[in-house]
Amino acid sequence: xxxxxxxxxxxxxxxxxxxxxxxxxxxxxxxxxxxxxxxxxxxxxxxxxxxxxxxxxxxxxxxxxxxxxxxxxxxxxxxxxxxxxxxxxxxxxxxxxxxxxxxxxxxxxxxxxxxxxxxxxxxxxxxxxxxxxxxxxxxxxxxxxxxx
Amino acid sequence: xxxxxxxxxxxxxxxxxxxxxxxxxxxxxxxxxxxxxxxxxxxxxxxxxxxxxxxxxxxxxxxxxxxxxxxxxxxxxxxxxxxxxxxxxxxxxxxxxxxxxxxxxxxxxxxxxxxxxxxxxxxxxxxxxxxxxxxxxxxxxxxxxxxxxxxxxxxxxxxxxxxxxxxxxxxxxxxxxxxxxxxxxxxxxxxxxxxxxxxxxxxxxxxxxxxxxxxxxxxxxxxxxxxxxxxxxxxxxxxxxxxxxxxxxxxxxxxxxxxxxxxxxxxxxxxxxxxxxxxxxxxxxxxxxxxxxxxxxxxxxxxxxxxxxxxxxxxxxxxxxxxxxxxxxxxxxxxxxxxxxxxxxxxxxxxxxxxxxxxxxxxxxxxxxxxxxxxxxxxxxxxxxxxxxxxxxxxxxxxxxxxxxxxxxxxxxxxxxxxxxxxxxxxxxxxxxxxxxxxxxxxxxxxxxxxxxxxxx
Numbered sequence: 297x298x299x300x301x302x303x304x305x306x307x308x309x310x311x312x313x314x315x316x317x318x319x320x321x322x323x324x325x326x327x328x329x330x331x332x333x334x335x336x337x338x339x340x341x342x343x344x345x346x347x348x349x350x351x352x353x354x355x356x357x358x359x360x361x362x363x364x365x366x367x368x369x370x371x372x373x374x375x376x377x378x379x380x381x382x383x384x385x386x387x388x389x390x391x392x393x394x395x396x397x398x399x400x401x402x403x404x405x406x407x408x409x410x411x412x413x414x415x416x417x418x419x420x421x422x423x424x425x426x427x428x429x430x431x432x433x434x435x436x437x438x439x440x441x442x443x444x
Numbered sequence: 445x446x447x448x449x450x451x452x453x454x455x456x457x458x459x460x461x462x463x464x465x466x467x468x469x470x471x472x473x474x475x476x477x478x479x480x481x482x483x484x485x486x487x488x489x490x491x492x493x494x495x496x497x498x499x500x501x502x503x504x505x506x507x508x509x510x511x512x513x514x515x516x517x518x519x520x521x522x523x524x525x526x527x528x529x530x531x532x533x534x535x536x537x538x539x540x541x542x543x544x545x546x547x548x549x550x551x552x553x554x555x556x557x558x559x560x561x562x563x564x565x566x567x568x569x570x571x572x573x574x575x576x577x578x579x580x581x582x583x584x585x586x587x588x589x590x591x592x593x594x595x596x597x598x599x600x601x602x603x604x605x606x607x608x609x610x611x612x613x614x615x616x617x618x619x620x621x622x623x624x625x626x627x628x629x630x631x632x633x634x635x636x637x638x639x640x641x642x643x644x645x646x647x648x649x650x651x652x653x654x655x656x657x658x659x660x661x662x663x664x665x666x667x668x669x670x671x672x673x674x675x676x677x678x679x680x681x682x683x684x685x686x687x688x689x690x691x692x693x694x695x696x697x698x699x700x701x702x703x704x705x706x707x708x709x710x711x712x713x714x715x716x717x718x719x720x721x722x723x724x725x726x727x728x729x730x731x732x733x734x735x736x737x738x739x740x741x742x743x744x745x746x747x748x749x750x751x752x753x754x755x756x757x758x759x760x761x762x763x764x765x766x767x768x769x770x771x772x773x774x775x776x777x778x779x780x781x782x783x784x785x786x787x788x789x790x791x792x793x794x795x796x797x798x799x800x801x802x803x804x805x806x807x808x809x810x811x812x813x814x815x816x817x818x819x820x821x822x823x824x825x826x827x828x829x830x831x832x833x834x835x836x837x838x839x840x841x842x843x844x845x846x847x848x849x850x851x852x853x854x855x856x857x858x859x860x861x862x863x864x865x866x867x868x869x870x871x872x873x874x875x876x877x878x879x880x881x882x883x884x885x886x887x888x889x890x891x892x893x894x895x896x897x898x899x900x901x
Contacts, residue, residue: 301813303820322725330847331815332807339597339728346729367812403731412730438812 302366303331309352309359311378314402317353320361321346327363328370337370337436340416345372347409348432352376354399356429368439374432381424388414388422448803451490451506451643454481458502466840468497470717471594475848476838486805489589490641491717491742492751505640505752508659510666513548516632516658518624520616521549522609523636525556525697526747527663529760531674533767536685537694539677546673547666549634553616558608559693559702560779565605565794567706568786570736578712578727578735579603583702585641586742587720588800595724596802603737604796608693609635609642611794613656635660638697638750639743662752690779691771698764699746702739705772710736715749717742808850822850830861 305327307320325342333341345361352359356378364371381387387394388410395405414420419435461479473487474494481494481502495503513519521544528537537554544552566581573579580601582588591598613635617628624631635642637660646657695701700713712735714723720740726732743749748760771777788794808822809815826846837858839845848854856862863871 301816303816318725318729321729325728327819329804330808331812331819332810333812335596335802335804342597342728343730346731365816367816403734 302364303327304362304364307361307363309349309356309361309374309376311353311355311357311359311376313353317350318346321349324361324363324372328365331365333370333438337438341370341372341436344413344416344420344434344436347413348372348374348434350404351409351430352378354395354404355379359429368437370436370438372432372434374434375429376431377429380426380428380430381422382426384422384424448485449644450483450485450488451640452483452488452492452495453504453506454483455502455504456480458500459498460500460502462499463835464497464499465494465503466835466838468493469840470721471590472840472844474840475853476835486803487593489586489593489717489742490644491586491590492640493717495640495751505662506643507637507640507662507665507752508634510661510669512659513632513634517626517630518550518620519548519632519634520620521545521547521552521634521636521661522555522612522616522657523552524638524642524663524747525559525694525764526638526750526753526760527636528556528694529697529748529763530663530667530753530755531671533763534682535674536682536689538685538688539674539680540670542677543670543674544636546676547669551620553612554688554690555608555612556693556696557690557778557780558612558615559696560690561693561785561788562605562608562611562794563692563696563702563706564779564782564785565789566603566703566737567708568789569603569605569794570708573736576601578710578732579737580727581702581737581739582607582800583696583739584741584743584747585644586639586717587740589641589644589803590717590720590742591724592800592803593805594721595728596804597728598724599800599802601727602800604799605794606796608696610656617656632658634658636663636666637661638663638747638753640752641742663750664752664754667754686771686774686776688778689767689771689776691768691777692779694764694771695768697747698761699739699741701746701764701768703737704768708736710734712738713741714738715741715746716744808847818850822846825849825856828862829859834860836860 309320321342324345325338328338328341349361352374356376359374359376362373386392390411391407393405393407399405413434417434418437421433424430459480461476461481463476465481466474466476470491470493471487471489473484475482475484492505495505523544528540531540541552541554580603582603588602591602613633616633617631620631621628633656635657643660646655646660691705695704699715703711714720723738741747745757745761749757807815808818826843829842829846831842833841837845837854839848845854845859849856
């Protein structure tokens with residue numbers, strides 16, 4: 297029963313492919329809309345998913361986004377193969393960024409990416425191994441009474 | 445079924461199911477059922493693309509016929525600035541307004557002046573605004589509908605400033621009823637419209653809370669008579685004509701014209717629904733946060749590209765642009781006193797009294813568990829379709845068809861590529877003729893391969 301009510305979908309993200317960057321987040325948003333998820337939650341998911349996707353596009357070689365959904369929650373996990381994050385605590389600070397000049401010129405690198413994900417999610421876990429990659433676990437609860 | 449007014453109707457008698465509209469609809473709101481086009485009302489944003497696409501003129505805009513005028517004791521024409529762009533370069537607004545009076549209107553009011561007021565109000569609003577950015581202009585009602593239907597999360601971004609049409613109509617009814625001693629309902633206010641979507645503002649109070657406009661007449665309908673009437677209007681002085689134009693308002697007819705003369709730097713002009721959709725996707729992802737205002741027009745080049753206009757949209761775009769350049773060069777600013785507008789702004793004259801409500805397209809199912817199941821089924825069905833979007837099933841794309849099937853609005857057998865196994869021999873023969881074009885579903889292909897392997901062994 298539970299498994300029949302669970303939806304999951306996997307998307308590949310290609311590093312440095314700015315042309316397709318953001319498409320995965322749009323697709324995720326479209327699925328949530330079709331399923332009738334509250335627009336307020338969709339918006340939060342869209343922002344968090346986009347920031348995470350862009351992190352992979354900008355810094356990693358390749359990655360994967362997995363959307364899991366059941367009547368209780370939306371969970372997005374992302375794994376990438378890339379340089380990893382040296383100091384997670386520092387990276388989570390608003391305004392801290394390692395973006396290059398090129399990325400800044402494209403409008404990124406304000407140091408708001410990770411803090412923005414955290415701000416929009418109910419649960420945000422970040423694990424990283426330098427030289428290997430980073431994994432994100434992002435959760436949104438659909439039923440507010442179960443939040444705590 | 446839908447409780448919302450739509451300004452587009454299909455004349456079933458004239459429709460022969462050619463699918464041109466099916467492919468032109470940016471929100472996939474058209475289906476062909478029993479060889480006739482039907483509009484899915486909840487998805488339609490009244491943009492008018494289908495009107496332009498239909499070769500049989502079977503899709504019509506619900507504008508008002510000219511004859512409505514004699515229902516009123518006093519009639520006023522309020523032409524969209526796009527009307528000014530329909531005639532040659534030397535024909536200026538003052539002459540066109542005089543032409544409208546020759547046609548039988550008791551008066552004609554220059555909407556561009558109020559557009560100019562509204563531009564100033566928008567400038568003022570942006571200066572003080574502290575909420576989420578970017579704001580999105582509500583000038584084009586199709587855009588507002590697109591947001592309500594497809595981007596419900598963005599309704600808070602819609603600029604809450606009342607459209608100039610409503611302000612003008614209200615003003616006319618108030619002033620004229622005193623001046624002429626008539627009841628407001630005895631005064632007929634008619635908008636001369638470049639597109640069908642503006643009808644919504646008249647017929648559906650939901651969008652413009654109270655309605656002061658009595659009707660809308662299409663530019664296409666009035667063009668011929670007006671052109672003849674113009675011949676009877678004295679040419680007048682060109683310079684005088686120029687001096688009557690409000691530089692802030694005339695630009696509303698074209699994309700980019702609205703804020704051209706204002707000191708607004710972070711404003712984006714977007715036109716064409718597919719481009720608007722891309723931009724809204726960006727806004728939703730949190731991009732464009734450093735932009736103050738996005739001004740989208742669903743029609744290419746802005747209102748001059750509306751489906752009820754007559755002149756080539758690039759020619760009309762050019763006319764407005766040249767006019768703006770001339771006014772700038774000659775330093776002509778026939779707009780109302782800025783201090784007066786600021787005062788009115790302070791009195792909340794321009795502020796909208798209601799909020800835009802989201803109107804999201806129905807989910808696959810109200811119950812999330814069931815919706816998930818349906819979504820999975822949709823994916824499975826889509827995988828089994830040829831994905832060539834031929835449209836023969838009546839849906840614009842294979843994906844839309846899969847959704848229709850899951851929602852119960854179409855049958856899987858409506859897809860001509862879902863040919864039953866019993867016609868296998870026929871398929872093989874056809875394929876030898878058509879270079880393997882006839883599609884066989886994946887399961888069938890597997891069965892076939894299995895059969896072939898079995899035969900060989």
